Amino acid sequence: MVRIAAAGAVVMAHFGYFRIFDDSQIARIADLGREAVIAFFVLSGFVIAYSAEQRNPTLRDYASARCARLYSVVLPVLLLAFVLAGLAEQLGVQVGGSYQLHKPWLYIPFHLLFLGELWGFVETPPWLLPYWSLNYEAWYYLLFGAVFYLRGRMRLLGVAIFALMGPKLWLLLPLWMAGVVLYRWQKTHAIPQGMARTGWTLTLGLLATWAWYDPEYELRLVAQAAWPFSSLRMGSADRVLADYLVGVLVLANFACARHAGFDLLPRAKRLIRFLSAHTFTLYLSHSLVICCWQAFVPFERGAPGVLLGLALAVMAVAAALQPLTERLQRRLHH
Template sequence: MNKVTSGYLDMWRVIAAVVVVLGHLNDWSGKGLDLFRPAAGAQGVLVFFVLSGFVISHVVTRREGDWRSYAIARGARLYSVALPALVLTFVVDALCAPLPHWILGDSVTGSPVLQYAAGVTFLTEVWGRHIQIGSNTPYWSMGYEVPFYICFGLAWFLPGRWKWLSLGAVAIFGPRIAIMGLLWLLGAGTQFACRRRWLGARAGAVLFGAAMLSWAVFQVLVHRGAIGWSNTPLYWHKLRDLPGDFFVAGLFAASILGIDAACRERAVPAALMRGVQWIAGATFTLYLMHVPIAQAFLSLVPVRLDTAAGKVALLATILLATLAIAEVTERRKQGWQRLFTRLLAPRAAAPLPVR
């Protein structure tokens, strides 16, 4: 992967995570930040799905050459953030829910044991059954992401006719996960297309410009109500939303293919590259933990979210807390790598790098 493409993907990891946060902030405040409403939530997750498919297909062709190294890398990546997120959610819910400024009220129901068991095993969305983990609304997408990892791993690493077991796994997880898995595969297919270098620099520049322009026009039309796309979370998915979802994902995939071709031989300033990578290295934590961080802040510091000062205070708190927490979660995956290495590849000399 060339450095421009890598930096572009990292930039979009940051944008997608921040857009999800802004969407939730807008929902909580009930007013303001309307510019972000059409682009929030679901579109950020769509970008993450395409990004994930691109990156995972890249690493399996470069350094994760067997199922053990693949499982070690995925396990370390997931649990280094998912388990701390579950713990933080449980603690914040237990301590802050009784306080008067709890923003979700009594909307979270169901057995906590079932919720957290489903969260640990990432079985929150099997066959369309949505299990919310406490007040942590963004965690639902892990119930899609992990099945994508499993099915892709089976298809990639199983020999010969055994690859058909991947289709059986898709059937086990249900039709919604299978349908949205096509977006993940779109990202994987884009990576393979980039490797084959089908486009020249000029064609790539045209494709990138057309994709970005089309995406901007789409945002304006949705914002003005000219396109009836509900932009609901995927666990509420309706068939009429699918064209919009695939259109957005397709434009993002086209932009990756275009910029990869247009900037294949270009360099990126090292300092800029390091900065973007460092910020992107906290986006998984930001995505999974911004809701409990916000819950704790709003319960303890009753700011008004219908004011600019209240929004800025909450957003700054989320970002600063995320950067601090990321230092002990996704930036420190070595312990989880060693654990999964002992479980799955006890004779391995050292765990592989994790993406």
């Protein structure tokens, strides 16, 4: 359920970022896109810790599962983005990051290796704004795999991976690792149901209050002023202070939800699993659909028909890509 809500929040946020909403709608609708990504980070650490312990007994199994999951979606969406953005540029549309389109032999492998946030790099593929978070997660997968599966001197490989990631990835690593810690904590600890429900409600209320007052801009200025690496751009890590505060609320919410005893969710588990299976594809492909819409379809900002049509297009593309990504994931995993 968290994946569904977080993916929807990211799509909604990008309707504002790409100015599909009009100005009045942007002012009225809370932008929770970054908060949703932080929820994804914490959830990812939890799920990876679970899968490593319960489903992937060897490093080979783990590496195969993680690569299959990533590349089954990344490969087709990335190639599609380069093709469609290249077509748009040929038709006279201004494309951000167009320099990448002129050197696909360099930038496609660059993005497939998730190098876009290492050290001084701040690079995302054309029309794939959400890709930045994969440049973090892929390296966190690599680091976790080295530490969890390797022993002795070989485990020192994890230290080398950590050093290679650079300061931006170091900053957000605690958010991802919080999910790992939560997975291990909840195996031996329990929260009374009444307390868990109260905590779950309280953390949601605090997140709503956070969204209402939105102190992120001020915290970003503080983070930028304290950044010690003047020659390196902070890029997507400049929201780190806000990310930590949101991460604490998300972590507490997850811990409480585990013991709150919500009986309705198991009854809808088939629907939830079906929708959750589409969230990664939706997360990565929706900005491609939005950018294509902007490039090729004349529209009036904020018009109800435009919002409905684009929302349906986003969902339709994710649904159409899903069978392809599932087949590709099965092939890559085996």
